[in-house]
Amino acid sequence: MTVSNQLPREEYIEQEYFFRTYRERLLDNIPSQEFLKTVQQELLSTCRLSMAVDILRTEIVHSGRIGPAMKRMPHYFSAFQSFVVEQSEEDRSRFDHSAALQIMEREARYRAADVSSAGLFMFQLECISRNRLGYHSGLEAMSADEIYNSEWKQWLQYLTLQLGARDLADLVYRVSEYYHLRRVSQATEKEVPQDALVLFDEQTGRIARANIGRDLVYFFSALQRHLNYPRVPIPEKSQAERIHPVVESRLSRLEQRLKLLESEQKGGIDLSQFYGKHRFITEGDDPLP
Numbered sequence: 001m002t003v004s005n006q007l008p009r010e011e012y013i014e015q016e017y018f019f020r021t022y023r024e025r026l027l028d029n030i031p032s033q034e035f036l037k038t039v040q041q042e043l044l045s046t047c048r049l050s051m052a053v054d055i056l057r058t059e060i061v062h063s064g065r066i067g068p069a070m071k072r073m074p075h076y077f078s079a080f081q082s083f084v085v086e087q088s089e090e091d092r093s094r095f096d097h098s099a100a101l102q103i104m105e106r107e108a109r110y111r112a113a114d115v116s117s118a119g120l121f122m123f124q125l126e127c128i129s130r131n132r133l134g135y136h137s138g139l140e141a142m143s144a145d146e147i148y149n150s151e152w153k154q155w156l157q158y159l160t161l162q163l164g165a166r167d168l169a170d171l172v173y174r175v176s177e178y179y180h181l182r183r184v185s186q187a188t189e190k191e192v193p194q195d196a197l198v199l200f201d202e203q204t205g206r207i208a209r210a211n212i213g214r215d216l217v218y219f220f221s222a223l224q225r226h227l228n229y230p231r232v233p234i235p236e237k238s239q240a241e242r243i244h245p246v247v248e249s250r251l252s253r254l255e256q257r258l259k260l261l262e263s264e265q266k267g268g269i270d271l272s273q274f275y276g277k278h279r280f281i282t283e284g285d286d287p288l289p
Contacts, residue, residue: 006146007048007076012112014049017042019105023098032060052076065089079144080124081107087133095131102233103127110230117147118200119229125168126220126232135163155199169211169219178205203227 018039025035036057043050052073059069067086070077081104087093088100107123121142128138142148143156155175162171173179180196200208207226211219223229 006078007111009112010044011047011049011076012108014043014047015108016105016112018049018053019101019108023101023105026098026101032066033057036060048076074144078146079141080138083138083141084127084133087131095133099131099233103131106230106233115147117149117152118204119227120145120147121152122220122223123230123232129216130232130234136160139163151197152199155197167212168216169208169214172200173205173208173212176200176205176208177202178209 021039021042022032022035026032036053040050040053043053055073056066056069060066067082067089070082070085071079074082084100084103085097088095088097107120110120110123124138124142127133128135139156139160143153148156159171175197177198177200180198181202183196204223204227207222208219211222220229220232224231
């Protein structure tokens with residue numbers, strides 16, 4: 001079901017441009033202070049984003065971060081946007097600022113289009129899951145978004161207690177139109193539920209039922225294929241985390257040598273492990289073909 005945007009469409013279009021340009025300039029080693037100072041000339045003066053950027057620039061000059069300033073503007077930046085940025089600015093976090101900006105870029109693009117509460121929920125939850133941002137804090141930030149009505153907010157609070165103990169696909173299936181229709185068709189007139197909670201459409205319910213018990217990644221992927229839900233940027237390994245093939249080969253050989261040394265210290269090397277199924281030819285044996 002499509003819902004009205006919290007902000008005008010032009011604001012989300014400018015947000016998408018801002019987050020994408022911000023990420024690209026960071027990759028070009030342009031300081032955030034310099035970018036925030038010059039990007040205002042590129043944004044539409046009729047949009048409120050230009051004023052918000054001015055506040056972000058003031059905050060980064062004083063604290064070196066933009067998360068606190070975004071949190072002070074809940075009328076413009078959503079609680080989930082502030083949450084994602086704050087997670088990327090944590091000193092010990094492996095979730096970098098570039099990944100946070102890419103997430104907000106794609107979310108803004110989706111909000112500017114035909115956004116739905118169900119689609120945005122799946123996108124935000126997959127962002128939390130893939131980047132290990134913490135379900136409890138993440139769901140709390142999601143529930144503060146005005147795009148979710150009171151029924152959604154109550155279900156998100158329920159999900160905070162259930163997620164991890166129960167399968168997400170099963171939880172989604174049980175609040176879908178497909179589940180409700182199946183209950184109606186199988187129940188008698190007295191057993192038909194009158195106040196069933198329905199948050200997802202029939203197709204989402206079908207996909208959820210088909211993915212119960214499977215890896216969560218497959219569930220998200222199926223929703224993106226069939227319902228055109230926004231795709232979450234997949235975190236890439238940094239250059240420092242990548243191992244060169246030559247180095248990896250040497251490490252493998254070194255590991256094998258260490259295992260041989262450990263075997264020798266424990267009482268000798270068992271050479272039979274290298275023979276496999278072959279045997280020695282002794283006198284009287286038939287020659288091998």
